[in-house]
Amino acid sequence: xxxxxxEKILAVHSGNESVKAGQLINADIDVVMCHDVTTPAAIxxxxxxxxxxxxxxxxxxxxxxxxxxxxxxxxAELHKRxxxxxxxxxxxxYYPLGKAGVCHAxxxxxxxxxxxxxxxxxxxxxxxxxxxGAFSTGVGSTDLAAAIATGQLWFRVPSSIKFExxxxxxxxxxxxxxxxxxxxxxxxxxxxxxxxxxAGDGLADLSMEARMxxxxxxxxxxxxxxxxxxxxxxxxxxxxxxxxxxxFTVYESDADAEYVRCEEIDCAALEPMVAxxxxxxxxxxxxxxxxxxxxxxxxxxxxxxxxxxxRIAAEILKGRQVAIRTIVVPATPEIWKQAMDEKLFDVFYxxxxxxxxxxxxxxxxxxxxxxxxxEKCVSTTNRNxxxxxxxxxxxxxxxSPATAAASAVEGxxxxxxxxx
Amino acid sequence: xxxxxxxxxxxxxxxxxxRLDMGKSHVYKRDNINTDEIIxxxxxxxxxxxxxxxxxxxxIDTEFVAKVAAGDFIVAGEDFGCxxxxxxxxxxxxxxxxxxxxxxSFARIFYxxxxxxxxxxxxxxxxxxxxxxxxxxxxxARGGKLKNxxxxxxxxxxxxxxxxxxxxxxxxxxxxIAE
Numbered sequence: 001x002x003x004x005x006x007e008k009i010l011a012v013h014s015g016n017e018s019v020k021a022g023q024l025i026n027a028d029i030d031v032v033m034c035h036d037v038t039t040p041a042a043i044x045x046x047x048x049x050x051x052x053x054x055x056x057x058x059x060x061x062x063x064x065x066x067x068x069x070x071x072x073x074x075x076a077e078l079h080k081r082x083x084x085x086x087x088x089x090x091x092x093x094y095y096p097l098g099k100a101g102v103c104h105a106x107x108x109x110x111x112x113x114x115x116x117x118x119x120x121x122x123x124x125x126x127x128x129x130x131x132x133g134a135f136s137t138g139v140g141s142t143d144l145a146a147a148i149a150t151g152q153l154w155f156r157v158p159s160s161i162k163f164e165x166x167x168x169x170x171x172x173x174x175x176x177x178x179x180x181x182x183x184x185x186x187x188x189x190x191x192x193x194x195x196x197x198x199a200g201d202g203l204a205d206l207s208m209e210a211r212m213x214x215x216x217x218x219x220x221x222x223x224x225x226x227x228x229x230x231x232x233x234x235x236x237x238x239x240x241x242x243x244x245x246x247x248f249t250v251y252e253s254d255a256d257a258e259y260v261r262c263e264e265i266d267c268a269a270l271e272p273m274v275a276x277x278x279x280x281x282x283x284x285x286x287x288x289x290x291x292x293x294x295x296x297x298x299x300x301x302x303x304x305x306x307x308x309x310x311r312i313a314a315e316i317l318k319g320r321q322v323a324i325r326t327i328v329v330p331a332t333p334e335i336w337k338q339a340m341d342e343k344l345f346d347v348f349y350x351x352x353x354x355x356x357x358x359x360x361x362x363x364x365x366x367x368x369x370x371x372x373x374x375e376k377c378v379s380t381t382n383r384n385x386x387x388x389x390x391x392x393x394x395x396x397x398x399x400s401p402a403t404a405a406a407s408a409v410e411g412x413x414x415x416x417x418x419x420x
Numbered sequence: 421x422x423x424x425x426x427x428x429x430x431x432x433x434x435x436x437x438x439r440l441d442m443g444k445s446h447v448y449k450r451d452n453i454n455t456d457e458i459i460x461x462x463x464x465x466x467x468x469x470x471x472x473x474x475x476x477x478x479x480i481d482t483e484f485v486a487k488v489a490a491g492d493f494i495v496a497g498e499d500f501g502c503x504x505x506x507x508x509x510x511x512x513x514x515x516x517x518x519x520x521x522x523x524x525s526f527a528r529i530f531y532x533x534x535x536x537x538x539x540x541x542x543x544x545x546x547x548x549x550x551x552x553x554x555x556x557x558x559x560x561a562r563g564g565k566l567k568n569x570x571x572x573x574x575x576x577x578x579x580x581x582x583x584x585x586x587x588x589x590x591x592x593x594x595x596x597i598a599e
Contacts, residue, residue, distance in 0.1 A: 024583065038506060041467040049598045067465060074465035124505040124529055140507035140533035141467075142593050150597065154583070188452055189499040193528050222502065224528055279452060364461040364504070385456040385503060387479040392460075 002254040004160045005227050006195040009135040009251055013118045021159035021258070029059070031112055032147045033121030035103050036064035040081040042122065042145035054089045055151030061112050062086050063095040065102050066360040071367040101332025101358045104128040104216060104302035108208070109332055111242040115230045116249035120147050125302050125382065127218040130227040131211040132234055133250060137225045158224045160195040161186070162259040165202025167268030172417040174312070175210035176304060176380065176400035178202075178265060179217040180273035184283030185263060192222035194260065197253065202267040203228060208237040209308040216303045217382050220280040229253070272416055274378070275398035278386045286403060286415045295375040297322065297408035298389070299401050300329025300356075301363040304380035307335045307342075309401040314344040316405040316419045317351040323411030326353040327369040329361055353408070365389050371396075378407040443519065443569075445555045446481075446488060447495040449548045453480060454503035455530065459512040461504075472508055473515025490517035493559075495551045497523065501530025510537045520559055522547050522566065535584045538592035542566060544577045561585060 001018045003011065011018050014025035034042075039062070046052050054060055064082055067075035086094040095106060104125050107113050115133035120126060122144040129136035139147070147153050163182060169175075183190075196218045203211065211228055218226030228234075230250045238248070271285040299305070299313050310330060328348050330336035336358055339345060348355050362369030363381040371377055371390030376397065379389065384396035399407070402416035409419070457480040459472055466472070477484035477494075494513065500523035501509060510533045513521065520540035524547050534541040540561055544550070551557065556569040564579040579585065590596040 024581070037464050041507065044467075045594055049594050051594065051598060072465060078465060078467075122505060124503065126505075138505040138529055140505050140510070140529060140536065142507060142533065142536035146536075146593055146597055188502055189525065189527065192499065192525065219503075219529075222499065222527060364464075365456070366461055366464070383454075383456070383503060385454045387460050388456050392479045 002256040002258065004195065004197060004253045004257040005133060005229065005251045006135055006160055006197070006225060007157060009116055009118060010155065010157050019157045021157050023157045024154060025157060026152050026154050027118050029120055029147050029151050029153060030117035031119040032060045032144065033103055033107060033119065033123065033126060034060060034062040034144065035066055035123060036068070036075065036078045036082055037066045038122030038141045038144060040078045041141040042148060043081060043085045045142065045145045046149055051149045054091070054148055057090050058092045059151070060091050060148060061093040061107055062091050063100045063103050063106050065100055065358070066364065067366050068100050068359045069097055069357065099333060101335070102302045102305055102360055104212070105306055105331035105335065108132065108212065109241060109334055114238070114242065114248040115234065116251055120144070120153060124219045125216050127223060127226045128212050128216040128302060130215040130218065130225050131208060132238070133228060133230040135225055135227065138219060156193070158193055158195045159260045160197050161191050161261045161263065163196065163198045164262060164264045165198060165200040165267055166264065167202055167266050168205060169267045169270065172402050172420040173270050173272055174400040174402060175206055175213045177270050177273040178267060179214045180275050180280070180283040180398065181265060181270055182263070183217065183221045183281045184273070186221050188220060188279055188281045189222040191218065193224055196221065196223040196226045198226065198228045202265065204231065204233070207308060208233060209306040213303055217280065220382055272400060272403045274403060274413055275384055277384050277395040277397070280382065280384060280398060286413065289413045290415050292413045293376070294324055294378045294397070294407055294412055296324055296369065296371065296377040297326040297404045298362060298369055298377055298379040298381065299327070299404050300331060301360065301381040302331065303382045304401050305329055305331030305335070307338050309380065310335070310339045310344050311342070313401040313405040314347040316402060316409065316416060317353065318347045320351055320409050322352045322408040324408055326351070326408040327362065328353050328355045329368070330355070330358055332358050362389050378404050378413060380404050443491045443493065443556050443558065444489065445493050445495045445551050445553060445557055446484065447548055447551055447553045448480065449497060451497040452499045452502055453496050455501060455506050455509040456503055458501065458509040459506065464506060464508060467508060469511045469515035472512040476512040476516040485516060488516050488518060491519045493557050494518055494521045495523070495547050496521070497548050498525045500526050502527035505529045507533045507537065510534050510539050514539050522551070524548065535580065535587050536593040538588050538590065538595070540588060542577055544575060550575055
């Protein structure tokens, strides 16, 4: 029977020869991602029910990232619960302060993501890892607890939407603009319960960092997972990053696999995009958006806090001054070190930005750049819901690092093409 | 499974309100009510249900916590609970003693979290047209029937699959696993 990549991975992990969309299965989990917001509750739930155990201490990756370093007493207590549990269960891949990074940047970088695997995490943007040809999805604390204790979870096999990307992006247009266009087109629930499969020549030129920005935001269209086939770019990244276990299985969708919908995206025709408040689907081309005054620019997060993103921002900020508060958040310690070695911090300092430690921080309104009532922020993050980055009366405008940097320079939404 | 008349909720209603005829609707005629509105991230530094309940729906309706009574229902449009995977959204609603959420459709992770927590969610197309603020409801979750007592109407919906109802009736996924 013809199957998609997603179906093939779920079939193998549930001991079936084939599965089809809609089928309920119990799947084995290869990696469980844990962070400081949703995991402490999962640990407590297990303990309360006498299930204080881990299915495999080498398959759980823990990175307290949301409120890192702890922003207040309550978040310090979340970190302490997580820390005690990691030590008690001898969790092999535990990344405490100093090693901790924004989970979806950290796991691929540290070699915890392999093609063909089933990965779950207590975070909705766990769909990021699908860029490596893995089935990867976000779950809540109860699912997380079940996965930690048993190494299995129930799933309904999703149907798939295919996005065929063609053409080359114009200068100053990035993968963030592609995914904002995808979400604009199908809406925040356009892929509800579904797999979003990205394919086509348009992907070939994108780095793994750029691809992760696309799969990262699958959830913003309601997707269960985002997924891409493995190619030479994927293999090169994996060769550099996989550590102890370098083997993996590659699955490809059959030519006659079934899709509920196909969308074609002409990358060459795209402009820089900005998603207006308060939905990621409110995307507008920069030509319709430029000129709106901003109060803050935020460059970071699991969507766009990788080294490539910081380089793009620095290219625009070099030799210029920002007109508004600008916060740069390298997503992991390695990215932070790399940015420092490349002297990007000098560029950010000279331009008048502040650079923070790796954290999810203000992306979710945690800390490190919270907005006051009436303020507007252009942000490289993934959500612009009411109150997302602070006051319920503040506004978030989602854009690429280039657009966020250009807008920082002018203090208003700005087309980055004039600076690149 | 009769939700409004379950012992648990009758007991809660009796205890908190001294009456049994609750089960009122709080209708939000909006799509995409997201997890940031249901429980803002500024409260994610804690995970105790009773603390979260004090801030339930805070960024969409600051009055909600004051007006909700045990056994009441939240009614909304499409894609309820979109956004984050934070189960805190379900805990906040459950902690506010809401009996069930009825929506045109649900975002996937919220829906799954609700089932895993043993909390009832009902997908009813056109829910916000069929139900007005304050309407009293009764839900037959297994039978797939929602009775609008106020309007004297009955709406049919597709019941959750048996395995999901079993998880809800067991009181959640972990209770089922522990068994």
